Amino acid sequence: MAKKLTPRNKDFSEWYNQLVKEADLAEHSPVKGCMVIKPYGYALWEQMQKTLDTMFKETGHVNAYFPLFIPKSFLSKEAQHVEGFAKECAVVTHYRLKNDPNGKGVVVDPEAKLEEELIVRPTSETIIWSTYKNWVQSYRDLPLLINQWANVVRWEMRTRVFLRTAEFLWQEGHTAHATKEEAIEETLKMLEVYFTFAEKYMALPVIKGIKTENERFAGAVETYCIEALMQDGKALQAGTSHFLGQNFPKAFDVKFLTKENKWEYAWATSWGVSTRLIGALIMAHSDDEGLVLPPQLAPYQVVIIPIHKTEEEYQKVTAQCDVIAQQLKKANIRFKIDARKEFTPGWKYAEYELKGVPLRIAVGPRDVDNHTVEIARRDTKTKQSISADNLVQSVEKLLSEIQENIYQKALSFRKSMTTRVDTFKEFEEVLNEKGGFIEAHWDGTIETELKIKELTKATIRCIPINNALEEGKCVYSGKPSKQRVLFAINY
RNA sequence: CGGGAUGUGGCGCAGCCCGGUAGCGCACUUGCUUGGGGUGCAAGAGGUCGUGGGUUCAAAUCCCGCCAUCCCGACCA
Numbered sequence: 334m335a336k337k338l339t340p341r342n343k344d345f346s347e348w349y350n351q352l353v354k355e356a357d358l359a360e361h362s363p364v365k366g367c368m369v370i371k372p373y374g375y376a377l378w379e380q381m382q383k384t385l386d387t388m389f390k391e392t393g394h395v396n397a398y399f400p401l402f403i404p405k406s407f408l409s410k411e412a413q414h415v416e417g418f419a420k421e422c423a424v425v426t427h428y429r430l431k432n433d434p435n436g437k438g439v440v441v442d443p444e445a446k447l448e449e450e451l452i453v454r455p456t457s458e459t460i461i462w463s464t465y466k467n468w469v470q471s472y473r474d475l476p477l478l479i480n481q482w483a484n485v486v487r488w489e490m491r492t493r494v495f496l497r498t499a500e501f502l503w504q505e506g507h508t509a510h511a512t513k514e515e516a517i518e519e520t521l522k523m524l525e526v527y528f529t530f531a532e533k534y535m536a537l538p539v540i541k542g543i544k545t546e547n548e549r550f551a552g553a554v555e556t557y558c559i560e561a562l563m564q565d566g567k568a569l570q571a572g573t574s575h576f577l578g579q580n581f582p583k584a585f586d587v588k589f590l591t592k593e594n595k596w597e598y599a600w601a602t603s604w605g606v607s608t609r610l611i612g613a614l615i616m617a618h619s620d621d622e623g624l625v626l627p628p629q630l631a632p633y634q635v636v637i638i639p640i641h642k643t644e645e646e647y648q649k650v651t652a653q654c655d656v657i658a659q660q661l662k663k664a665n666i667r668f669k670i671d672a673r674k675e676f677t678p679g680w681k682y683a684e685y686e687l688k689g690v691p692l693r694i695a696v697g698p699r700d701v702d703n704h705t706v707e708i709a710r711r712d713t714k715t716k717q718s719i720s721a722d723n724l725v726q727s728v729e730k731l732l733s734e735i736q737e738n739i740y741q742k743a744l745s746f747r748k749s750m751t752t753r754v755d756t757f758k759e760f761e762e763v764l765n766e767k768g769g770f771i772e773a774h775w776d777g778t779i780e781t782e783l784k785i786k787e788l789t790k791a792t793i794r795c796i797p798i799n800n801a802l803e804e805g806k807c808v809y810s811g812k813p814s815k816q817r818v819l820f821a822i823n824y
Numbered sequence: 825c826g827g828g829a830u831g832u833g834g835c836g837c838a839g840c841c842c843g844g845u846a847g848c849g850c851a852c853u854u855g856c857u858u859g860g861g862g863u864g865c866a867a868g869a870g871g872u873c874g875u876g877g878g879u880u881c882a883a884a885u886c887c888c889g890c891c892a893u894c895c896c897g898a899c900c901a
Contacts, residue, residue, distance in 0.1 A: 363892095417900090420900090491896095677859050683862045695860070
């Protein structure tokens, strides 16, 4: 154990930053707030993409691609939308450079000024709805169920790798429907997709809920979300699904003729998750030894390490590794053999623990003789010697146990970090001493929400759906309330 | 944009207080050794000390400006 991460309980931010770097996920770029996603980090994103993309297609969506640049005027067509995003837009004003007349590098050519400035998309509602205008004329053209995988830019004041970067990768779904009911159904359907993805694949327990007016997406009628809890007791918004009503269709004049031959505006939704999910994954499961990845998303589910001294042993052991590899390949298990002679087994163990590979199989001369392998779990850090017979079944069983174990661990953590409070004094105490989610009554006004935020920095993460109704009094104002909402300090 | 900190080989840092021309660990190259929990030894390569100015015989070190990054706030996914 040479390389030690700063322990989580000492400095969680420091631990997170070191882990991202040491596990080879990403590094800072020369441009402030931007990151280089390294191959291992990108492989993780690809696993997420692959899974989500399949889920989107199974729910009837198709992929398309819309441009990076948006004419400035588009952004201002929806009033709330522009207000929400105007402060963080990168703007393209020129299209050409030239040699500096003073001989120092290149300068922007003042003669190459754009007639209309272009915004680098912070999100694509405007460019997409301006396009949908041409695609929608009749009820027969609906619904439009389109997703795009893209990068977006939001010029944030303060950035943090994966959690909030100036440029990030995401998917954004943008759908158009003939009726309000159908659009709301779509919004909820995609919320459910995100919920399933978080719980089943990321092993991340999340709360489904509705955002308050204050936290709602700029331009949405209703914002649904999934909220997760990180190991430091802070909440993280993991995905959002918006019912946009007719705001964008009206702003971009997207109308269609109904069966009854009447003009009507389309109904809209949008929904997205981003590379922020990688941050969520890290902060939910990993430990002081390094990453802990859920088997469902790990780039490698298994790493095989041959152990040998002599050349003869090397041949014998790697031959056995190849046999195992064939079996794993046949069973569609993602694996890697690390037969590099330059590194010792101990070094490799530490390396793959840091990288969060769920299972490690070591094969040495003794194993070949005994027809066994040594198999070690990343989540519990336990190892055992098992028979080389039925190895695939053992691996599959262990992988699903790990998936379930880290989910349960995160779930019981969330339970232990969710507190019901009924007085504001308790509210402040819990927040200061424990953190986590706080279930409390709220009078439903934006004034109270803002006041609580000002006093405690906690915000309403969501109004949980499927939440039992319960008469009570607002924790701050004492006014009547019908249900508890979820407060937390968030990322 | 406010508060704090930091900029020194690829990475992490020491040196700065008390000026004398740069060192350590990791990584890298070569050879041997070792190999079931980050082997050990030896040799080697690699640095405009963020940047611009000032003080001085002499600046990584002292003074002033600028820039960048990170952390903590305000803003946000």
